[in-house]
Amino acid sequence: PPVVNSGDCVIDGLFGAGLKEPLTGGFASLVRYINESGAFVISIDIPSGLFGEWNPEASEDRIVKARLTLSFQMPKLAFFFAENAKFTGETKILDIRLHPRAIAETETCYYLTTAENIARNIRHSRPKFSDKRDYGHLLLAAGQYAMMGAAVLSAKAALHSGVGLVSVHSPRCANLILQTAVPEAIFSPDKGENHIEEIPVHPRYSAIAIGPGMGCNETSVSALMHLVKEIRQPLVLDADALNCIAREQSLLRYLPSHTILTPHIHELERMFGPMTDDASRLKCITHVATKYDIIVVLKGANTAIALPDGTIHFNSTGNPGMATAGSGDVLTGIIGSLLSQGYSPEDAAIIGVYLHGVAGDIAARESGEEYITASDIINHLGLAFKQIKSYQV
Structure with a gap:
C-alpha cells in the first residue's frame, strides 16, 4: 500500500x-x-x-x-x-x-424526532377566554431532607412548561424552602417530617410525577406501591421512584398502562441488571416497554424513547452541557406538565424530551456547554417553545 x-x-x-x-x-x-x-x-x-x-x-x-x-x-x-x-x-x-x-413506506421500528414532527404535534395557541384549570393540575411527589433542590427544579420546570397548577407533595421540612423558592406552587405537606411516607390520591390532579430527590427507604417504597395500585391519572416516574422499583420489582406489574419511566443508564441497570453497551440497553427498554405496556425514556445523547408498540423514537436535540446535576429533574417537570395539559403519554414523552433538548441547545449557544446548569435549561424553556412554534410545517 x-x-x-x-x-x-x-x-x-x-x-x-x-x-x-x-x-x-x-x-x-x-x-x-x-x-x-x-x-x-x-x-x-x-x-x-x-x-x-x-x-x-x-x-x-x-x-x-x-x-x-x-x-x-x-x-x-x-x-x-x-x-x-x-x-x-x-x-x-x-x-x-x-x-x-x-x-x-419503508417499514421500521426506529424513528428520529425532528422539528417538523414536534411542530405538527405541539399546541400552538391558547384560547383567549381560558382559566388556569384549563391547563391541568400536576401533583409532584418529590424531595426529602437535604434533597429539596430536585423538587424545586422539577416544580419550576413544570410551571414554565404551561401547566396551570402544581402541587408539590414533600415532607414537612420542605415547607419554607418550597414556599420561598417556588411561590407559584402549592405545598402539600406529607405526614413525615424528613421524607415522604404517603402520596395522596385525589381526582383533582390531572397527572402525577414522582421521584426527584424523594429517597427510596421502606416507607417511600410502600407509598409508591399504594399509589400505583390506586391511581387512574397519567403517571411519570423518575429518579428515586425508579430506585424504589429496583428494590421492589413487583411494582412493575402494577404500573398503569402507558406510565412513563425516565431512567438514565445507571437507574436502568439498577432495575434490570448490568448491560455491556447501548445496544443491549436499547433491546432492554424495547422489551420492558412492550411487556409492561409502558413508555421508557432512556436519557442520554439522542435519548431513546421506547413505546408499548415496540417502536423507538430517538431525540435529535441536546448537547453534552446538559450532563449536569438536576437536568433529569427538569425533564420530569416538563413531561409531567405536558401530561397535565392533556397530551397523550407518547406525545408528552417525545415532545418533552425534544423541548428539554432545545432549551439546552439555546443555553449552550448563549453561554457555552460548560456553563449550563439545570436552572439554565428552565430559563430557556420559553425561547424553546417559541422556536418550535415558529417552525414552518
Whole structure:
C-alpha cells in the first residue's frame, strides 16, 4: 500500500452498510494499516467494517476509525450507540434526495424526532377566554431532607412548561424552602417530617410525577406501591421512584398502562441488571416497554424513547452541557406538565424530551456547554417553545 501518515487524508469507501460478516484477511489488514497511520479518515456512508445496526462482535482492528462520517439521507441505527463513536467520529447526514414516499413506506421500528414532527404535534395557541384549570393540575411527589433542590427544579420546570397548577407533595421540612423558592406552587405537606411516607390520591390532579430527590427507604417504597395500585391519572416516574422499583420489582406489574419511566443508564441497570453497551440497553427498554405496556425514556445523547408498540423514537436535540446535576429533574417537570395539559403519554414523552433538548441547545449557544446548569435549561424553556412554534410545517 502507499505510505500513509498523520498528515494525509484517507477517504474510506471500502464497504457500506450492507456488510454482513466481520472483515478478515487482507481487508482487515488494510483497516489496521489505516487506523495505525494516524491519518484524517473520512468514511463514506459508514466506516468500513461497521454493521449498520447491531455489532455484537465489534473488533477495533477490523473496523475503520473515522474522524468524520458522511452518511446518506438518515443516520444508521449503529450511530446512536456510544460504543460505536470511536469508529464514526463526527457524523454528518447528506441529503441525497431519496423520495419521501419511498422513505415513508419503508417499514421500521426506529424513528428520529425532528422539528417538523414536534411542530405538527405541539399546541400552538391558547384560547383567549381560558382559566388556569384549563391547563391541568400536576401533583409532584418529590424531595426529602437535604434533597429539596430536585423538587424545586422539577416544580419550576413544570410551571414554565404551561401547566396551570402544581402541587408539590414533600415532607414537612420542605415547607419554607418550597414556599420561598417556588411561590407559584402549592405545598402539600406529607405526614413525615424528613421524607415522604404517603402520596395522596385525589381526582383533582390531572397527572402525577414522582421521584426527584424523594429517597427510596421502606416507607417511600410502600407509598409508591399504594399509589400505583390506586391511581387512574397519567403517571411519570423518575429518579428515586425508579430506585424504589429496583428494590421492589413487583411494582412493575402494577404500573398503569402507558406510565412513563425516565431512567438514565445507571437507574436502568439498577432495575434490570448490568448491560455491556447501548445496544443491549436499547433491546432492554424495547422489551420492558412492550411487556409492561409502558413508555421508557432512556436519557442520554439522542435519548431513546421506547413505546408499548415496540417502536423507538430517538431525540435529535441536546448537547453534552446538559450532563449536569438536576437536568433529569427538569425533564420530569416538563413531561409531567405536558401530561397535565392533556397530551397523550407518547406525545408528552417525545415532545418533552425534544423541548428539554432545545432549551439546552439555546443555553449552550448563549453561554457555552460548560456553563449550563439545570436552572439554565428552565430559563430557556420559553425561547424553546417559541422556536418550535415558529417552525414552518
